Amino acid sequence: MALRSSPAALETATDLRILELAAEHIRRFGIERTSVTGIAEAAGMSHANVYRYYPSKTALFDEITAAWLKSLEAGLRIIADAQDPAFDKLERMVFAIHRTYREKLESDPKIFRLFVEATGKAAPVARRHRTRVELEIHRILDEGAGSGLVEIKDARSCLKLVLDALHRFVDPAAIARDIDQTRPELEERVARVMDLLRLVLASGIHDFKLQNL
Incomplete structure (x- = not known):
């Protein structure tokens, strides 16, 4: 039967x-x-x-975006849960975000544009994704602080510094604008920024003011 x-x-x-x-x-x-x-x-x-x-059509389009972002978000949780040192995990996480966005832009540009537009409008699907990304980065920074690798005086300002420094490499609109840049060029820039962040976060001066320089 x-x-x-x-x-x-x-x-x-x-x-x-x-x-x-x-x-x-x-x-x-x-x-x-x-x-x-x-x-x-x-x-x-x-x-x-x-x-x-x-x-609505918007809800349908948002679900298309949410669907392909789910595997990335799951991967970020796996990275955050790993036993590696905090800085190593942060670097892996940044490269995972950058490479996933870039791959989607290259292989599926019209679907990636949905994500760019949702981010530009601060649509719920984009806000939820950003919150999940920030949560995993925060977990890593917090872990780094606990192990003495990161000096954190203000967790929020520390997170903002990381996101601001990496904006070009983790913001969908910025990645779309860099489509003419080759992957090796951009990834070399990512690596340089990560090296700088490693020094700054370890030093505890990430909440500096320009007038103090």
């Missing part, structure tokens, strides 16, 4: 099918020309049925 799929499994399959079709339409037609009606037709359902799964 053939096994029947459960209602929950069917819902999940339909959900994923809608996401796949939406991403396919964005790649073929671009963000502006992709419509819920067109996706619904490709899925063989009414556009009202698509809205059962996603309340």
Whole structure:
């Protein structure tokens, strides 16, 4: 006797099918020309049925972005949980973010543009991702402070310094602007900034003021 799929499994399959079709339409037609009606037709359902799964086109597009970011976020948690020294983990984490964004930009530019636009608008999907990234970086800095590798007087200012110093390499819009720069060139710059951060964080002077120089 053939096994029947459960209602929950069917819902999940339909959900994923809608996401796949939406991403396919964005790649073929671009963000502006992709419509819920067109996706619904490709899925063989009414556009009202698509809205059962996603309340708006924006929500649908945000889920496409969230889907490919999940594996990166999982990888960052693995890095943060590792037994390596804090600075080594921070460097691995930064390179993981930079390389994942760059790879997506090169291999799937129209889907990456969704992420750039979501970040520019401070959309929930972008804010959630940034919060998760910041959490893992904070964990590493906190661990470094506990082991004596990092001098932290103000955890928030320390985190801001790291994010500001690395902005060019971990901000999606900045990465898109650097598309004409080769990977080796950018990764060499990442390595130089990481070396500088290592010195600054270990020295405890990351909360300096320019007038004190």
